[in-house]
Amino acid sequence: MARAGLTADRVTKAAADLADEVGFDNVTVSALARSFGVKDASLYSHVRSLHDLRSRVALLAAGEMIDRIALAVAGRAGREALAAFAHAYREFALEHPGRYAATQMQLDPAVATASVAYRRTVETTYAMLHAYGLAEPDLTDAVRLLRSTFHGFAGLEAAGGFAHPRDVRASWERIIDALDGTLRNWPSAAARPQD
Template sequence: MARAGLTAERLVRAAAELADEVGFENVTVSAVARRFGVKDASLYSHVKNAQELRAGVAALALTELADRAAEALAGRSGKEALRAYADAYRTYAKQHPGRYAASWLMLEAETAVVGVNRRHSELTRALLRGYALREPDETDAIRMLHATLHGFVRVEAAGGFEHHSRSVAKSWARAVDALDVALRNWPDEEPTKKTR
């Protein structure tokens, strides 16, 4: 067999599919090799190690998320943009749980991941232009927005909301409404008090 037409891109895509099926933590070089019906050694001419393979999945996930966020933001502003942006992330996480988990992979040395993270920051700043925030408020708002949206999605994915009578979808909508209110009414920063 001619190495099953292996390329780095095919391996990363297979690893991403595997992550969605069995969880990102279970993605290994051996598991991907089995998917292609080859020995582990056949993969090492395309990826250096498991870390590089996992970083590839993270970069793929971040790229896909950024593409969805960009599409959601197109032609929208304010609350409409915020809702579309938020829903794009939540929908992606539900459709691709393993890839979404990979998107949390922090590998500072991996330039592909760092570059795509920068794109997410730019998209979030584009969203916030509709709220007319300036620095440092914009950075604070980005952190609040990401913590709220991703925190909600991660708790939901872990089953943390299953034992509540309130619909998760309604809570999600209310959380986005609350973010909109907070962004439209961003508080002025209190001057720091001098300490003796």
């Protein structure tokens, strides 16, 4: 057997699939090797370490996630773009919990900077927010608000944290409305008195 036709890309994809099954933190070189029916050493010709493997999964997942988001947002602006972005984000997080967890991994700054997926994420996010007319530092603050809201909601939902009988989707839509209102009425940092 030619090591099950292993390549770095095939190993990374298998690790991402395994992450969705068992959780990103439970992905190990040994578990992945077992899934291919090979010894751990066979994988080390394709990945340098567990950290390298997890970084590769993070980059793969970031690319898959931004592909979905960019497709959803294309041709939309304002609340419609915000809603499309939010829905695509939440759906990816719920459908691919291991991959989504990988996107939260703190990558080496040089790796993140060189990543096309990470650059596309920033570009797509800023383009979606363009209709709101925000400038720095408000733009960065708005991105942080959206990311923490989307991440928090998806994490709580995935963990079964919404036990109230109100429909979760209805709450999600109201949150998008609230975010849209906040973004349209964002208090400019330039207009606030400095301490």
